[in-house]
Amino acid sequence: MKNLFTWRRTLLALVAAGAIGQCTAFSFGAEEAVLLPPPAIDESTQAHSEKAVFAGGCFWGVQGVFQHVKGVKNAVSGYAGGAADTAQYERVSNGDTGHAESVEVTYDPSQVSYGTLLQIYFSVAHNPTELNRQGPDHGTQYRSAIFPENAEQQRVAKAYIAQLDSARSFSQPIVTKLETYNGFYPAEEEHQDFLTEHPTYPYIVINDLPKVAQLKQLYPDRYQEKPVLVKAGM
Template identity: 75%
Template sequence: MRARFTWRQTLLGLTFAGVVGQCLGFSFGAAEEAVAIAPPILDEAPKAGSETVVFAGGCFWGVQGVFQHVKGVKSAVSGYAGGTADSASYERVSEGDTGHAEAVKVTFDPTQVSYGSLLQIYFSVAHNPTELNRQGPDTGPQYRSAIFAQSTEQRAVAQAYIAQLDAAHAFSKPIVTTLETYNGFYPAEDYHQDFLTEHPTYPYIVINDLPKVAQLKQLYPERYSHKPVLVKEGL
């Protein structure tokens, strides 16, 4: 099957070839606006140790960048979830038929930030949960909004929160985020890790993702960490 490369893939290749300037990105629309929402009524009980959850919400560059700036997050790794190991590569996932979504595995300390607080940031800042199989300029099921819960408790909290937000009409449209069975997470290629931090002038980042980090700081200053937790610093 011939790969169907997205405009983001094409631009990415050109950028690394050194022939794309920042101005090219301004024809691709504007960043999604964050939405101030109430915290979840139901949350997990505090517990010792680390916990993980996998969030999918469009391009993983921005989702990773947001969670890397959240206090209590120990790591945020870009990757693929929902499909199988043999198709877990950027080129294959971009075809849109692998079952994978671009996703971020977030490891956090529940004594510093609760799962419910991460959900609040995920829904209000990291992406728009009302867009079906797309996010901003990116379209296809690989850019869907999905939570791959790691436990029945995580799933129940997320389900209750979606119902809470929909009942409160927190968004202008219903939430389309799916709660999917976790069947593995596959880290993305090295060049995708820490992309927002390493390429702050890349047009896609400037337009779509840096505003998300700014909105995180504005809406949740008590949750914001100026220094991101980077994948490559932990290698």
């Protein structure tokens, strides 16, 4: 929605100008995490590095969660689902490009499997029962979607969604879609490592820091205190 987009951009400008340093109260908050079982079917690979793309609302929080997962080498905020020439924040925020705000996770399968990343994605990173929205954000660019990069990821993700629905893991049906992967486009530099760089930004305090805390609480063996940052490798 345009009003929410304008609100978010205004706060972003205030942060850049140093005008915001404390949490401001809003009438919404973080989604509650749900402790989930691991996938019954997981990937089988001998690779030392794989990539996975997840969309689950504002990429600031999704990126922030995966940056704290052991075995993750990198987590980049960006866009997936649309064309290269519309992969810019202001265009995507109009909701008509086909893109979803997404995060590309590079991981070591010997330390963390694709199935485990799915477990964290469905449990902590977002609410998979909300259609075209997450928290205060509305629109198809905030949809719940997975972009499998190969047939193995497609198989594991499809089976896990069926497993969770069959077990009635959520009070509502899962609306997450498996979409065709046709490229990932990194977001602008100001959106990378946003949670770590702006821990007092109201949107982060209310909507995203609780997700990192829930990751630590629910999956302590998967949590790493020091995040893997994009800009550290630039």
